[in-house]
Amino acid sequence: MNTGPPQGTPHIDSALHMAAPWSSPAVSRSIPFRSVRAMPSTSPGAGVRGIDHVGVTVPDLEAATAFFIEALGAEVLYDSLAKGQPPQEGEDLQRRLRFLPGSSIRAMRLLRLGNGPSLELFEYAAPEQRPPARPNDLGIQHLAVYVDDMDTALARFQAAGGEVFSSPHELPALEKGPGNAFCYARAPWGTIIEFITYPSPQPYEKQTALRRWKPPERD
Template sequence: MPSASPGVRGIDHVGITVPDLNVATAFFIEALGAEVLYDSLEKGQPPQEGADLQRRLRFLSGSSIRAMRMLRLGNGASIELFEYTAPEQRPPARPNDLGIQHLAVYVDDMDAARARFQAAGGEVFSSPHELPALEQGPGNAFCYARAPWGTLIELITYPSPQPYEQQTALRRWKPPQRG
């Protein structure tokens, strides 16, 4: 099997469709400390729509993009928010549905991150759980949460070495500390 594709550096951004761009932006700022980079399409500008865009993005006929915004999230991939109008919008995918099911955000302080997420209007499902098997170590933990519009977000931390590291020279990507 070939190694990484030539020129591939990693994930640049994750796109999330939200019901209200400004409400979602406020949530990401309050809950996760995101910063607004720029608006690709501001509310009030003519929406992006039409047959050509429908072909390029494969979205449902009659849909239009009302607003787009890029957020910076720590030292990791950016988050691109989309506000669509569409004749039929489905609820967010459940973990057992096909496709991308959640976004994981690395945090240094799990308790503070959980509290901040809840204070911003998100739902935290449980107390932190130890990471499983080959990821275990003191302080290595995760918990799942839901943004107000339904997107699943995993809060994760692994400050300690993980057992899988004894089996391979490859390592998970871990965002560097901001500073």
């Protein structure tokens, strides 16, 4: 019995290669493609328990910390590398982290942000730094924070110096429901931050037993 794709239908690997932006020769040489079919099906999540933290490079550690505290209610957990300590640098570290040669880490700090993953802030000295990713760029292009009161959260963000792009919009399609909304904004140094809330059940819940992350109900 032929269990392969129908005649004229490209194999999933071929289809992904044709559609994916990394299929160009220059990119595909540096990013090895692994078939989704090759992932082990007997190891749910491959041992992954969840997202532990998100790293954000900022121009000034103290200013960024003050912004996250004022805008999002973050709390400082600890400094992995305090200002005034010798910077972390060198060829071995560059090979492990793949930052631009000639760069050095001047400071690192871990922040707690509500009930979700922590934020790890980095301050680098570097020969050059690109601006933060835009939504159309490859890679991680925004972080999203769940809020209970969208209007209050956006007002607080603006008061702290952030830029809110628009008024909140209803979540679409499989996420819509009364009160379910989102809004994009930007931190002073350019990182895109999405505010999201979904107090009502979402249509996708009728299609799967899986559920997206949501903070526990308040006492």
